Amino acid sequence: MTDEVGRTQDAGFQIGVSKTLPYPAEQVWEFLTDDDGVALWLGAGAELSPEKGAPYRTDEGTEGEVRSYRPPDRVRVTYRPAAWDHDTTVQVAIRAAGEKTMLRFHQEWLADAEERGRQREHWRAVMAAVEEGLAASGSDAS
Template identity: 45%
Template sequence: MSQKIVGQTKTAGFQIGVRRTFPIPQEKAWELVASADGLESWLGAGISVTLQPGQKYVSTAGAGEIRIVKPLQQLRLTWQKEAWQRPSTVQVRVIAKAVDKTTISFHQENLSDGKVREEMKEHWEAVLDRIREKIESDLSNE
């Protein structure tokens, strides 16, 4: 009997998902992940891409292709870091919970192994920490 490894799927390698709810409207949450600064915060510096399906991008942290764009709701794209053998799939969701409460979710699949899964878990948690810090800074400056 084989033991299931945390984060391993039957068909998509390893996966990780992290999410947090913030005291901001959906539009602000979307801006924090989909604006030029927002994209740099989680995909790496130097990224310049139009958010349209089929658009390719390159940043200091890797390269990929935009697959799905649903403004204010969802981004789906491939992302391959330089050391990786194959691209992963990243899905970002922005889910309105109330007028001023929104969840930002990062889900990544097709990761090669548990070590890469753990690395990406730390990456996504750090991204959400930076988003929280930005929101707190903006709120204290109002």
């Protein structure tokens, strides 16, 4: 029996991971879009341009292109790891909530429920790495 959790009619299988972080939105945006932040969520070696259609490639061979780049709100890219035979779409979005920020990673067009499960764990690990990176950047969360 196929697990249909996370399957949509319009975007295939998808996964979203979100968390409210104790940092202002401007700080979270700056972190996510600098070289170290991009390496955490997209992959080491990726250089992300704000130009629509700009390609990127990570050191591990994940490649794609920028679909939209809307500071300080969201980045949307296509995403295809080297071992995959299909593109997916990844969106990173933030929303200010006072002095806190809601961060969300969303991926759609996943091949099946199994790939969705693997990517859920991937994005949870990315979220933890982003939290650690923000904390290490010398910011006071209070």
